[in-house]
Amino acid sequence: MTTPNESIAFIGGGNMARSLIGGLVAQGHDPASIRVAEPVPSLRETLVADFGVHVFEQAEEAVAAAGTWVLATKPQVLRAVCESLAVQAQATHPLVISIAAGITAAQLERWLGGDASVVRTMPNTPALLGAGATGLFATARVDAAGRGFAEALLAAAGKTVWIDDEAQMDTVTAVSGSGPAYVFLLAEAMVDAGITEGLPPDAARTLALQTVLGAARMLTESDVDAAELRRRVTSPNGTTQAAIETFEAGGLRTLVADAIHAARVRGAELSAANE
Numbered sequence: 001m002t003t004p005n006e007s008i009a010f011i012g013g014g015n016m017a018r019s020l021i022g023g024l025v026a027q028g029h030d031p032a033s034i035r036v037a038e039p040v041p042s043l044r045e046t047l048v049a050d051f052g053v054h055v056f057e058q059a060e061e062a063v064a065a066a067g068t069w070v071l072a073t074k075p076q077v078l079r080a081v082c083e084s085l086a087v088q089a090q091a092t093h094p095l096v097i098s099i100a101a102g103i104t105a106a107q108l109e110r111w112l113g114g115d116a117s118v119v120r121t122m123p124n125t126p127a128l129l130g131a132g133a134t135g136l137f138a139t140a141r142v143d144a145a146g147r148g149f150a151e152a153l154l155a156a157a158g159k160t161v162w163i164d165d166e167a168q169m170d171t172v173t174a175v176s177g178s179g180p181a182y183v184f185l186l187a188e189a190m191v192d193a194g195i196t197e198g199l200p201p202d203a204a205r206t207l208a209l210q211t212v213l214g215a216a217r218m219l220t221e222s223d224v225d226a227a228e229l230r231r232r233v234t235s236p237n238g239t240t241q242a243a244i245e246t247f248e249a250g251g252l253r254t255l256v257a258d259a260i261h262a263a264r265v266r267g268a269e270l271s272a273a274n275e
């Protein structure tokens with residue numbers, strides 16, 4: 001494998017690639033060394049306007065001279081993408097970083113021609129603000145330099161956690177990859193409920209969203225765990241207790257566990273469906 005010191009090529013310039021690129025550029029990464037293949041013209045235009053990166057219509061053009069490839073298309077098209085790039089992968093031995101849900105490192109190796117250096121990762125969209133969370137799994141073919149480069153790239157987007165057992169990557173996807181959507185759903189529901197209970201929409205939105213932000217900061221900026229922070233809000237026989245009892249009676253914990261299980265299972269299905 002070459003030292004991954006050249007340009008980075010993103011294959012796919014959609015939502016998640018945009019978040020990662022935004023995080024990299026905000027951290028001072030030179031946009032001139034970021035090459036993005038994206039078939040949608042309007043997405044290419046905004047990537048150039050917002051970040052100053054190089055854009056291409058074809059993946060083959062983007063990967064030329066790039067020592068690191070970030071596979072950022074939907075899982076369903078990744079096989080075709082990899083097979084179209086296999087000759088270049090065999091010729092240049094890039095570090096290949098996948099962000100696709102479900103797709104295994106063995107599938108990627110096979111599609112790319114057999115001996116690619118693959119790091120399978122699962123970031124999330126708060127990467128755009130440098131507040132992302134990424135799980136990473138590297139195959140035995142990835143050397144220390146490759147692991148270090150992949151970690152540095154994803155660390156520009158937030159926190160990173162190495163996962164030793166690839167089977168757990170679908171759980172990472174279910175917890176943190178999809179996780180922002182769960183918080184957004186809760187925020188939506190809180191805003192809607194505030195409006196239903198009589199608040200003006202703007203007030204409901206400001207109060208609910210600032211509450212999510214404040215709670216997230218308390219969770220991450222203190223050593224106190226979530227259960228204790230919750231207890232500190234919950235006065236005996238007070239308003240919070242009434243709400244928490246309603247959540248518990250409605251099976252919130254089981255519902256969250258079932259939802260995360262469903263997401264994990266879907267990750268495995270994405271792998272099997274694209275075999």
Ligand SMILES: NC(=O)C1=CN([C@@H]2O[C@H](COP(=O)(O)OP(=O)(O)OC[C@H]3O[C@@H](n4cnc5c(N)ncnc54)[C@H](OP(=O)(O)O)[C@@H]3O)[C@@H](O)[C@H]2O)C=CC1
Binds near residue numbers: 075122
């Ligand atoms: N969104 C998220 O929060 C997260 C997503 N992921 C993973 O990231 C990957 C991308 O997801 P997301 O960003 O949401 O999806 P998007 O659909 O927003 O982005 C994928 C982009 O790739 C483009 N594309 C399709 N074929 C090619 C090709 N041959 N060459 C280059 N680009 C191509 C698509 O164009 P077109 O629409 O025309 O097909 C699309 O614009 C997925 O594998 C997903 O599992 C991982 C973590 C979080």
Ligand SMILES: O=C(O)[C@@H]1CCC=N1
Binds near residue numbers: 101177
């Ligand atoms: O929903 C999905 O499949 C992708 C992977 C994690 C977040 N979005």
